[in-house]
Amino acid sequence: MGAEQARSAKRADARRNEKALLDAAAAVFVTDGVDAPVRKIAAEAGVGMGTIYRHFPTRADLVIAVYRHQVDACAEAGPALLASAESPFAALREWVNLFAEFLVTKHGLANASRSDPDGFAALHGLFLERLVPVLGDILTAARESGELTADIAPYQLLRAIGDICAGAERDDPDYDARLTLRLLLDGCRA
Amino acid sequence: MGAEQARSAKRADARRNEKALLDAAAAVFVTDGVDAPVRKIAAEAGVGMGTIYRHFPTRADLVIAVYRHQVDACAEAGPALLASAESPFAALREWVNLFAEFLVTKHGLANASRSDPDGFAALHGLFLERLVPVLGDILTAARESGELTADIAPYQLLRAIGDICAGAERDDPDYDARLTLRLLLDGCRA
DNA sequence: GAATATACGGAGCAACGTTCCGGTTGGCAA
DNA sequence: TTGCCAACCGGAACGTTGCTCCGTATATTC
Structure with missing residues (x-):
């Protein structure tokens, strides 16, 4: 309720700038990571610094808006995989890979999280809110099918994946985050 | 060779300041993390900013000196555990816990690594140089005893542990890095 | 077309990393 | 002991960043 109304209540230029900022941020995040200087994002969008802070008071707000x-x-891929995969555990594997791929492409995402406590909390909240229930369903299904034996909470597994992928951001030919994830999943059914 | 000589070739005040800096940094790192402002460390040691940069040109140099x-x-605990533990795999478990404990107590260590590429490389180098061989010996022993089946390189495992613990720095009652590590190790012998 | 609320831009401040150089001092030779 | 010089010290100064604040511009409404 009211969301539509609130949005149309905004001035046209404000809406335009918000979109420009979102596009600019997405572009800059790819090249410079989410730690990119605020000035650079503003310049890329062709707006002033005040504008960026008015629309997104916190850096986390911007990051969240970009990645939401x-x-x-x-999140939506969860139920789909559960329906299409051979088994619930196979769905778990695939979903974990999907999530990992998403994380790895987000340069420096973990970095921003750690350097700014508020940003961490916000990002954390978004991920948890959307993904914990999804992963929870997959884990429950895999447990009921008998493939999953480890007593691990969705939150715990989600964080483990996040941490493992966060460290794998930079290109290192000798380190393969997927292998670590595979071993971790193996450990969950041992 | 010559290390002793090189050290004594330094002037007395230089040696004194280096020690003061080391002590100050160790103290400040505990409270503020390894990202602590340079000025604060210098102030704690009672020296100027120039002094800190002369002794430790890079932040990584200081961090390394403090934690070396x-x-x-x-590293030395590796062979000891291998000799005392019930089995090589048990030694692996214990050594991983030891290493994890060390990492978790170093607030923001991963943080500094990521924010400064040179620092990352230096720290990385120290860890690899000292710990990869040690972990390699343990893994080989565990593999020969038949307990370890996964084909994982020491470097790969070391990084996985590092990443998992790096994310576990902040106190979160719902996340237990040890559980993740246990599952990962389980996966290595499945 | 005028009035008003809303949004914009960028100057300005504080905090930080890093460099640089004039002043100081420890150690050695005479 | 004294004097000299290389080594060392301190902190001012510069560039970059995050963030705030307010005079100006403009979209919307009547």
Whole structure:
């Protein structure tokens, strides 16, 4: 309720700038990571610094706005995989890979989280809110099918994946986050 | 060779300041993390900013100097555990816990690594140089005893542990890095 | 077309990393 | 002991960043 109204209550230029900022941020995040200087994002969008802070008071607000629909896509893939995969555990594997791929492409995401406590909390909240229930369903299904034996909470597994992928951001030919994830999943059914 | 000589070739005040800096940094790192402002460390040591940069050109140099003997202790514990534990795999478990404990107590260590590429490389180098061989021996022993089946390189495992613990720095009652590590190790012998 | 609320831009402040150089001092030779 | 010089010290100064604040511009409404 009211969301639509609130949005149309905004001035046209404000809406335009918000979109420009979102596009600019997405572009800059790819090249410079989410720690990119605020000035650079503002310049890329062709707006002043005040504008960026008015629309997104916190850096986390901007990051969340940029990635929200990607997180949504990840969340929606959960039930789909559960329906299409050979077994619930296979679905778990695939979903974990999907989530990992998303994380790895987000340069320096973990970095921003750690350097700014508020940002961490916000990002954390978004991920948890959307993904914990999804992963929870997959884990329950895998447990009921008898493939999953480890007593691990969705939150715990989600964080483990996040941490493992956070460290794998930089290109290192000798380190393969997927292998670590595979071993971790193996450990969950041992 | 010559290390002793090189050290005594330094002037007395230089040696004194280096020690003061080391002590100050160790103290400040505990409270503020390894990202603590340079000025604060200098002030704590009672020296100027120039002094800190002369002795430790890079932040990583300082961090390494502070933690080097702790890393050494970790490295030396490897053979000891291998000799005392019930089995090589048990030694692996214990050594991983030891290393994890060391990492978790170093607030923001991963943080500094990521924010400064040079620092990352230096720290990385120290860890690899000292710990990869040690972990390699343990893994080989565990593999020969038949307990370890996964084909995982020491470097790969070391990084996985590092990443998992790096994310577990802040106190979160709902997340237990040890559980993740246990599952990962289980996966290595499945 | 005028009035008003809303949004914009960028100057300005504080905090930080890092460099640089004039002043100081420890150690050695005479 | 004294004097000299290389080594060392301190902190001012510069560039970059995050964030705030307010005079100006403009979209919307009547």
